[in-house]
Amino acid sequence: MNPLEGLIVLDFSQFLSGPSAALRLADLGARVIKIERPDTGDSCRQLSLHNLISDGDSVLFHTINRNKESYAANLKDLADLTKVIKLIEQADVMIENFRPGTMDKLGLGYEQVKQINPKIVYGSISGYGKEGPWKNKPGQDLLVQSLSGLAYLNGNADQPPVPFALAAADMFTGAHLVQGILACLVRRGRTGIGGLVEVSLLESLLDFQFEVLTTYLNDGGQAPERSSINNAHAYLGAPYGIYETQDGYLALAMGSVIRLGELLSCPALAAYGDPKSWFLERDAIKRLLVEHLQTQTTQHWLNVLEPADYWCADVFTWEKLLAHEGFQALEMVHEITRPGSESLLTTRCPLRINGIRPHSTKWAPSLGENNAELEQEFKLVKVNG
Structure with missing residues (x-):
């Protein structure tokens, strides 16, 4: 019933x-x-x-x-x-x-x-x-x-x-x-x-919008600033966004920029050791990632990041989604x-x-x-x- x-x-x-x-x-x-x-x-x-x-x-x-x-x-x-x-x-x-x-x-x-x-x-x-x-x-x-x-x-x-x-x-x-x-x-x-x-x-x-409106109301009326590169959340720092790879796209959620640089073998990210810079310098960080992630396929990066439990995902078209066993289940x-x-x-x-x-x-x-x-x-x- x-x-x-x-x-x-x-x-x-x-x-x-x-x-x-x-x-x-x-x-x-x-x-x-x-x-x-x-x-x-x-x-x-x-x-x-x-x-x-x-x-x-x-x-x-x-x-x-x-x-x-x-x-x-x-x-x-x-x-x-x-x-x-x-x-x-x-x-x-x-x-x-x-x-x-x-x-x-x-x-x-x-x-x-x-x-x-x-x-x-x-x-x-x-x-x-x-x-x-x-x-x-x-x-x-x-x-x-x-x-x-x-x-x-x-x-x-x-x-x-x-x-x-x-x-x-x-x-x-x-x-x-x-x-x-x-x-x-x-x-x-x-x-x-x-x-x-x-x-x-x-x-x-x-x-x-309760999350971002609450931030605005308690931050002196500071309007949200969209990232200039791969914007995905106005109030979150790098690496949050979707990036082009050699053959598709890769989504990166919240995570340590330093740890990400180590996993991706991207030493330039080591310059951003202060977590505050992940928001204040997010466009600079994202520019580095844009260039670096295009050197390999999406699956290559997933094979590196997923075993390390770094929050990431492929970016599916509906065709790919519907064919996947995860969706079918x-x-x-x-x-x-x-x-x-x-x-x-x-x-x-x-x-x-x-x-x-x-x-x-x-x-x-x-x-x-x-x-x-x-x-x-x-x-x-x-x-x-």
Whole structure:
């Protein structure tokens, strides 16, 4: 039995942050019912990555909406809204990620829903919080990365701000929402009281930077300085970074520069015996490493460093990663298939419960696929007889 088996989650959200949270709850055993607009549904159905479409919906939609059911309802239509309210009466969790005030206008804000179902745990995602001058700005991932300062941590010192090449804000926010929902479910199990969990994309990215922001706040407002060479962490000294070798790349994490020089047979590094210089002179140290590491292959350096327990790694492409037995042992890829369409390979839940990874091959639903059965099961319409 999965931990959340028997719980009902209503997922009103769209795109990535909210649906990713609902996906994790589904992986843990909850029954997730996706509430979508008729005709168009979740806008993510048409938001394709690299133009990949499967059975009329984007592969991105399939990726974050597998293992769910779909109920199509027009929340501005009284008859449909009445049906959705009946679902809310029987639900355990509700998730939404619209702009602040949208759900209140529909009669489905937390205070209104709490009157319908006092035990419900209500998860709400916004872009920048529900107060302040930014509350109505579009909560889009790249925009939030830009405002959060995160982009100034990536790239070398002579480069412009560099964003993460994926939806970091959405993913972290979805994970934070799950944490809050699970905490409220634990409390509800003890007290019978539901609760409201609020997270925002901006706050999640600020939390993601807690390490470097704390350093900044306690260092007299000294801004982080990106390394000019192979930057990988604005506040860490050499050798931290990724270096080109004769045939690929090598990642070097924290470690003694003196010990590294001995292992690599690079006597020039001996000039940096003071650990303070590893940050103050990190670009000079990195220049020496850039030149030296290109003289041999990645595997040559790994054969030297790994036996000495010096923190290092090869830098894999996805092709090389997927072919490696270390990746294959994790069994992180599985196949899902929507009836009548091609199968889709995607990642699995990264958690294990009692040594077992939650597993489901249930496809992402087509729009309104489950309307009829849900209306019968939850008595959303009058049943003959």
